[in-house]
Amino acid sequence: MKKNILSLLSLAVVLSVTSCTVEIREDADINGGGTPSGPTTGAVLSGTGTLTGTLTQNTTVKKGTYSLEGVVKVPEGITLTIEPGATFTAKTSVGSSLVVLQGAKIFAEGTASEPIVFTSDSKKPGDWGGVTLYGNAPIKAINGAIKAISEDGNEVYYGGDQPNDNSGSLKYVRVEYGGKKIGDGTSETNSMTFYSVGAGTTLENLVSYMGTDDGYEFFGGTVNAKNLVSYGNYDDAFDWQDGWSGQNNSNWFAYQTGTGNFGMEIEASGNADNTAPKVNGITLMRAAGTKPENPGSSEVSAIQFKKHGSGIFTNVYIDGYKNTDGKNAYSVLIQDAPTETEQVNKGKIVVSPANHLNSDNLNIWGYTFSGNGGKTFTSDTTVKKVSLIGGAWATVNGVDLLSSLK
Numbered sequence: 001m002k003k004n005i006l007s008l009l010s011l012a013v014v015l016s017v018t019s020c021t022v023e024i025r026e027d028a029d030i031n032g033g034g035t036p037s038g039p040t041t042g043a044v045l046s047g048t049g050t051l052t053g054t055l056t057q058n059t060t061v062k063k064g065t066y067s068l069e070g071v072v073k074v075p076e077g078i079t080l081t082i083e084p085g086a087t088f089t090a091k092t093s094v095g096s097s098l099v100v101l102q103g104a105k106i107f108a109e110g111t112a113s114e115p116i117v118f119t120s121d122s123k124k125p126g127d128w129g130g131v132t133l134y135g136n137a138p139i140k141a142i143n144g145a146i147k148a149i150s151e152d153g154n155e156v157y158y159g160g161d162q163p164n165d166n167s168g169s170l171k172y173v174r175v176e177y178g179g180k181k182i183g184d185g186t187s188e189t190n191s192m193t194f195y196s197v198g199a200g201t202t203l204e205n206l207v208s209y210m211g212t213d214d215g216y217e218f219f220g221g222t223v224n225a226k227n228l229v230s231y232g233n234y235d236d237a238f239d240w241q242d243g244w245s246g247q248n249n250s251n252w253f254a255y256q257t258g259t260g261n262f263g264m265e266i267e268a269s270g271n272a273d274n275t276a277p278k279v280n281g282i283t284l285m286r287a288a289g290t291k292p293e294n295p296g297s298s299e300v301s302a303i304q305f306k307k308h309g310s311g312i313f314t315n316v317y318i319d320g321y322k323n324t325d326g327k328n329a330y331s332v333l334i335q336d337a338p339t340e341t342e343q344v345n346k347g348k349i350v351v352s353p354a355n356h357l358n359s360d361n362l363n364i365w366g367y368t369f370s371g372n373g374g375k376t377f378t379s380d381t382t383v384k385k386v387s388l389i390g391g392a393w394a395t396v397n398g399v400d401l402l403s404s405l406k
Contacts, residue, residue, distance in 0.1 A: 042057050042058030042059055042060060042079075043057055043058070043059045043060070044059075044060045044061075044062065045059070045060070045061045045062060045064070045066060046062045046064065047062060047063070047064035047065075048064050048065055048066060049061075049064075049066050049067070050066065050067040050068075050069055051066065051067070051068050051069070051072045051088070052068075052069040052070050052072060053070065053072065053073075054072075054073040054075055055072070055073065055074050055075065055078045055080060056078070057078065058078060058079045058080075058081070059078075059079075059080050059081070060081040060082075060083070061080070061081065061082045061083065061086050062083050062086065063083055063084060063085030063086055063114070064085070064086060064087075065086075065087050065089070066086065066087065066088050066089070067088070067089055067090075067091060068088045068089065068090045068091065068096050068098060068118070068128075069090075069091045069094055069096060070091070070094045070095065070096055071095065071096065071097050071099060071129070071154070072096070072097070072098050072099065073099045073100075073101060074098075074099070074100045074101060074104040074105075074106060075101050075103075075104055076101060076102060076103030076104055077103060077104065078104050078105075079104070079105040079106070079107065079168070080100070080104075080105070080106045080107070080108075081106075081107045081108075082106070082107070082108040082109075082110075082116050083109075083116075084109065084110040084111045084114035084115070084116065084172070085110070085114040085115075085116075086110075086116050086117075087116075087117040087118075087119065088117070088118045088119070089119055089120065089121050090118065090119070090120045090121065090127065090128035090129075091121055091128075092120055092121055092122050092124075092127040092128055095128075095129065095180060096120075096128045096129060096180075097128060097129025097130060097131070097132065097152075097180065097189065098118065098129075098130075098131045098132070099132045099134070099152075099154060100131075100132065100133045100134065100167060100168070101134050101156065102134045102135060102136050102156075102158070102160070102196075103136070104134075104167070105166070105167055105168035106133065106167065106168040106169075106170070107168045107169050108168075108169070108170050108171070108173050109169055109170075109171040109172070110171060110172035110173060110393065111172050111393075112172060112205070112389055112390070112391035112392065112393050113391050113392050113393075114172075114392065115172040115173065115174050115207075115391075115392055115393035116172065116173045116174070117173075117174045117176070118130070118131060118173070118174070118175045118176065119176040119177060120176065120177040122177075123176075123177060124177055125177050125178075125179055125210045125211060125212045125232075125234065126177065126178075126179040126180060126181065126188060126211070126212035127177040127178075127179075127180065128177065128178060128180050129152070129153070129178065129180040129182075129189040130175050130178030130179070130180075130189055130190055130191040130192055130193065130211065131170075131173075131175050131178075131191070131192050131193070132152055132154075132189075132190075132192075132193040132194075132195065133167050133168075133170075133193070133194050133195065133197050133201070134150075134156060134158050134167070134195045134196065134197070135158075135160065135162075135165045135167045135194070135195065135196045135197035135198045135201065135221055135223070136160030136161070136162045136165040136196060136198060137160055137162055137163050137164075137165045137196045137197060137198035137199070137220065137221040137222045137223070138159065138160065138161060138162075138163060138196070138220065138221070138222070138243075139158065139159040139196045139219065139220025139221065139242040139243055140220060140242060140243030140268065140269065140271045140273075140274060141159065141220065141242045141243075141269050142269045142270060143270070144271055145159070146159050146161075147159035148219070148242065150195055150219070151187075152182070152189050152190075152193060153182040153183065153189065156195070158195035158196040158219065158220070159196050159220060159242075160196055160198075162198055163198060163199055163222045164198055164199050164200045164222070165196075165197070165198025165199075165200055165201070166198060166200030166201055167197050167198065167200075167201040167223075168201060168202075169201065169202035169203075169204075170202065170203050170204070170206060171202065171204045171205055171206075172204075172205045172206075172393045173205075173206050173207070174206070174207040174208075174209060174393060174394075174396075175191045175192055175206075175207070175208050175209065175211070176191075176209045176210060176211075176396065177209070177210055177211065178190060178191035178192075178208070178211035178212070178213070179191065179211040179212030179213040179233075179234065181212075188211075188212050188213040188235075189213060190208075190211065190213045190214040190215070190216065190217045190239075191208035191209070191211035191213070191214070191215055191216070191233065192206065192208050192215070192216050192217075193216075193217050193219070194216070194217070194218045194219065194221060194223055195219045195220070195221070196219065196220045196221045196242075197218075197221040197222075197223040198221060198222055198223060199222040199223055199224060199246070201223045203223060203224065203225040203226070203228075204225070204226045204227055205226070205227045205388075205389075205393060206225070206227070206228050206229065207229040207231065207393060207394055207401065208228075208229070208230045208231070208233060209229075209231050209232060209233075209396055209401070210231065210232040210233065211233045211234065212233075212234045212235070213233070213234065213235045214233060214235045214236045214237070214238070214239040214265075215228075215230030215231075215233040215236070215237045215238060215254065216228060216230060216237075216238050216239070217238075217239040217240060217241075218239070218240035218241075218242075218244035218246070219240070219241060219242045219244070220241075220242035220243050220244055221242075221244055221245075221246075222244075222245055222246055222247075223246055224246040224247065224248040224249050225246065225249050225252075226248075226249065226250050226251055227250070227251045227388055227389075228251070228252045228253065229253050229254075229255075229388070229394055229401055229402070230252075230253070230254040230255070231254075231255045231257075231401045232255065232256070232257050232258065232260075233256075233260065234259045234260060234261070234293055235260075235261050235265075235293065236260075236261050236262045236263070236264060236265040236299075237254030237256060237260070237262075237263050237264065237284070238252060238254065238263070238264045238265075239264070239265045239266075240266060240267070240277070240309075241267045241268065241269050241307075241309075242268075242269050243268050243269065243271055243274045243275070244277055245274070245275035245276070245277050246277045246278070247275075247277065247278050248278070249277065249278060249279040249280070250279065250280045250281045251280075251281045251386045251387070251388060252279055252281065252282045252283070252386070253282075253283045253285075253385075253386050253388060253402070253405065254283070254284045254285065255285050255286075255287070255401070255404055256284075256285070256286045256287065256290050257286075257287040257290055258287070258289075258290060258291075259290065259291060259292070259293055260286065260290050260291075260292070261292050261293060261297070261299035261300075262299050262300075262301060262302070262303070262304045262333075263284035263286070263301075263302040263303060263318070263321070264282075264284065264302070264303045264304065264311075265304050265306075266303070266304065266305050266306070266309035266310070266311055267305070267306045267307035267308070267309040268307060268308040268309050268310060269307060269308075270307045270308055271308055272308045272338065272342040272343075274308060274310055274348075275310075276310035276311055276312050276343075276348040276349070277310070277311055277312070278311070278312045278313075278314075279311065279312075279313050279314075280313075280314045280315055281314070281315045281386045282313055282315070282316045282317070282386070283316075283317045283319075283385045283386045283405065284302045284303070284316075284317070284318050284319070284321075285319045285320050285404055286302075286319070286320035286321050286322070287320065288320065288322075290320075291324055291325070292324065295325065296325050296326075296327070297327070298327040298328075298368075300321065300322075300323070300324045300327050300328075300329040301321060301328075301329050301330045301331070301332070301333040301366060302318045302321045302329070302330070302331050302332065302359075303318075303331065303332045303333065303351065304332075304333045304335060305332070305333070305334050305335065305339050305343065305344075305349055306334075306335035306336055306339055307335075307336070307339065308338060308339055308342055308343055309339060309343065309349075310343045310348040310349055311348075311349060311350075311351075312348070312349075312350045313350065313351045313352075313354075314350075314352065314353065315353060315383050315386075316351050316352075316353070316354040316355070316383065317354075317355050317383055317384065317385050317386070318331050318354065318355070318356045318357070318359060319357055319358050319359065320358050320359060321359040321360070322359060322360050323360045323361070328360065328361055328366060329359060329360050329361060330361050330364055330365060330366030330374075331351070331354065331356045331359070331361075331362075331363070331364065331365065332349075332351050332365040332366070332375075333365070333366045333367075333368065334349075334365060334366070334367050334368070334369075334372070335368050335369075336368070336369055337369050340367070340369075340372065352377070352380075353380035353382070353383050354377065354379065354380065354383060355379050355380055355381055355382075355383035355384075356377075356379045357379065361374075362379070363376055363377050363378060363379055364376055365377075385404075385405045386405065387405070388402055388405060390402050
């Protein structure tokens with residue numbers, strides 16, 4: 001996500017939507033004239049309805065088609081449960097998003113054949129703010145700060161002291177057309193964002209599709225993620241900062257097409273003392289002719305490390321990263337000398353075994369500072385693309401998003 005400091009004035013419109021209590025609207029023929037059914041301890045939407053504002057009670061959403069209007073917040077102590085087959089269409093004219101705050105939970109568990117889908121009413125990249133989770137796990141922000149203010153337009157403090165904090169579960173969830181512009185009109189939200197989310201949270205079989213910022217961004221925390229798909233996102237497919245340290249991640253797939261920056265952008269907010277996250281099984285693919293957001297930008301490499309970013313990556317498959325507009329594309333790009341000294345040389349940056357093909361500068365790491373000629377390696381051709389189960393969860397408008405893995 002691009003950095004942005006918002007003024008209170010710029011937030012006025014957003015806050016005017018979210019400061020009210022939740023309004024759950026249903027058609028007159030649902031649940032007896034629009035009265036939510038289910039247990040007295042919560043509300044139930046059955047088949048159709050609208051979510052808007054801040055939830056004030058536990059809410060269950062059944063299979064059906066729903067509207068999402070404005071910034072919908074799940075506050076502390078409240079649980080939002082979404083059942084397989086539920087589809088939410090975000091209203092673009094009112095800056096919609098779904099935000100799960102610290103101490104709240106979301107259980108959105110679809111299936112491969114009946115995913116939970118968040119889309120938009122006009123089906124264009126950048127339509128809405130996507131899905132954001134806040135947890136209470138530790139972070140290490142700039143200057144080692146243990147708390148920071150979010151950059152998603154909500155200006156929420158994040159960071160805590162509970163590594164195993166549980167914000168719920170996301171399984172077989174697809175988020176389409178995120179990346180709503182905020183603040184100065186040049187910064188955007190991500191499709192899926194995780195602020196200080198803890199390892200007790202489950203993230204599995206997720207798709208981020210055609211957003212105008214990052215597919216996934218982690219701001220600190222300890223959460224792990226398995227079977228992630230980032231398809232056609234304009235900025236980076238995967239991004240993290242503030243010392244994210246998940247240790248049990250696997251099967252990440254990015255397909256960059258049309259517009260796309262780095263496959264992975266990795267930093268630790270300038271903190272040399274960080275815990276390197278681990279990911280086993282990464283496939284980064286870039287379609288022919290894909291260019292960065294900004295013409296002439298050097299953001300064309302597969303994996304970038306900067307500001308003490310770290311990561312232990314195994315079984316990495318990199319395909320299609322070509323020099324663009326005079327800028328060199330590398331399998332791995334190290335942006336500054338401190339990252340080389342404190343992270344690479346101390347074994348906190350490892351990308352091996354890796355298979356690097358159909359790209360320029362084959363089997364070379366790039367450096368943007370003087371004194372380094374590039375680290376060479378030998379591609380391991382036994383490393384194959386990740387394997388993911390197919391189905392409706394990874395199909396949009398009849399297009400199989402996993403077809404390039406076959």
